[in-house]
Amino acid sequence: MAKEKEAKAKEKPEEAEEKITSVTAVIEEEPQLETPKEGLATELGEVKEIEEVIVEEVKRKGVFEKELWTPKTSLGMKVKSGEVTSIDYALDRRIRILEPEIVDTLLPNMATDLLMVGQAKGKFGGGQKRIFKQTQKKTQEGNKPKFATFAIVGNEDGYIGIGYGKSKETVPAREKAIRQAKLNVIKIRRGCGDWGCDCGEAHTVPFKVKGKVGSVEVTLIPAPKGTGLKIEKECQKILKMAGIKDVWSRTEGQTRSKLNVLFACFEALQKLLQVKLQEKTAERLRIVEGNLKI
Ligand SMILES: [Zn+2]
Incomplete structure (x- = not known):
């Protein structure tokens, strides 16, 4: 010593x-x-x-107590008074959510x-x-x-x-x-997009999407039922939380930078909703947006 x-x-x-x-x-x-x-x-x-x-x-x-919450934004007030009952109201109108309590109230099972x-x-x-x-x-x-x-x-x-x-x-x-x-x-758009699968459930991504952040590019590809999530481990958690059960994937670039992989994966999911679909196609792909069937 x-x-x-x-x-x-x-x-x-x-x-x-x-x-x-x-x-x-x-x-x-x-x-x-x-x-x-x-x-x-x-x-x-x-x-x-x-x-x-x-x-x-x-x-x-943590238990969220709605009574103790005093909303500061107009959206927050509408949510607390019960005028708005679905998160889609804000997401479809592209109203920015500025209070986390809004999400706590509208999506209690998070x-x-x-x-x-x-x-x-x-x-x-x-x-x-x-x-x-x-x-x-x-x-x-x-x-x-x-x-x-x-x-x-x-x-x-x-x-x-x-x-x-x-x-x-x-x-x-x-x-x-x-x-x-x-x-x-x-909101995530899900469907049954693999040509070999005709189960009619929204279990995978409806079409191929790419997300790119930094040098990392993540591609999500529709997979038949029972495939599981064939993707990097932390991305699996993101997809599981989103309600996607089967997916093939490809990752390119400097995938050692974990954060970029995760952000790219999220960007790909965001893109799912940006693609415009005809009604017929939407029906064929069994599109589900959020938890509502189209
Ligand atoms: Zn299927």
Whole structure:
């Protein structure tokens, strides 16, 4: 122990010197040190514990109390008074949803999930998947960590939203992400678009769609019933939340950048509703928009 203390004491002045000479800079990841710092293990352990608690909290659906909500937007007031009873009212008229409570009221069966967009650092190579993406900014006072997380909300029946939240702490980052996900809710068009399948249920995407973000391009292709979700693991969660059960897919570009893959997947889903369809085609493809049959 004494030796360790001595070693620490020796380290300290060096650290101080570093601080003085270091200029403010932003880096993505802290460079791997040859010998891990002593404090690091406990810090990581704490973060892991917090993360577990947060995941549990998210799964345990918080009860939304409509009575306590005081709406601030005209859409919010209409929703609370009961004039508007369907989220389609806002989505079809392209009214921007500015209060997450609107979604809580109109889509009460929404489930929430946080996707694995980060990775653990430290011993044994690190790299395990985590829900928080940690970044650090180097300043004169030291390293300032920041946490980011990716949330999805969905009712597994045609409605889904995604959100990305960043903060200096883990809990506000999660709150921001979930709030953003609720404000971003979209309607999904589903159908039975595979030529070999004629089951008549809306279980897959009705036609091929592409979404592109950065260099990543995700293509969703209609698949026959029973195929399952043949796509990257975190995208599976998005599609499952949207209520899509079968899909083939193709992913191109720098797919290691996980966030772009997820955003591209969401963009592809958004495009489903932008395609104009003739009535005949819509009937043949058994189109379901949101949870309403066309
Ligand atoms: Zn089918």
